[in-house]
Amino acid sequence: MKYMGTSDVAYFATHGIASEDEPMKKSFLVLSGSDPFLTAKDIMDSRKKFYQFPGMVILSACQTGLGKSMEVGVAGLARAFMLAGASHIIMSLWNVDDEATAYLMNRFMFHLQEPSLFMPAEQLRKALLDTRKKYSKPSQWASFSLFGVDY
Secondary structure, eight states, X not given: OTTGGGOSEEEEESEEXXXXXXXXXXXXXXXSSSSOEEEHHHXXXXXXXXXXXXXXXXXXXXXXXXXXXXXXXXXXXXXXXXXXXXXXXXXXXXXXXXXXXXHHHHHHHHHHTSSSOOOHHHHHHHHHHHHHHHXXXXXXXXXXXXXXXXX
């Protein structure tokens, strides 16, 4: 969190919890330290602390794309990062397998380094295809999605 205001990418490989009842207070990422829970409300409030926010936030954790379904979308962690200033959020739609997710994220980072236009949707698609070759069950590779718009 210390470097959020000076980073282009924020990567969270941790545990995530989503709440339909109170998505701003009970949807959170688990971090380290004396106050380890980073709630959607904390994320929203952080936009006041930073001059800029990372363009991409990668939520390599369970349920980070879930929350309370509303007419305007889903209120929860991913939307909180978007409203705080991120342009792209990589999020999961269900509980994920640790080993398969580590492989997927490794492949995603690999593809992000390719010399091409910065289009994270395409890079995520390539990483998903790579992961699908190694892990055949959709539950192991199909959870992750991109929230945001390509440049």
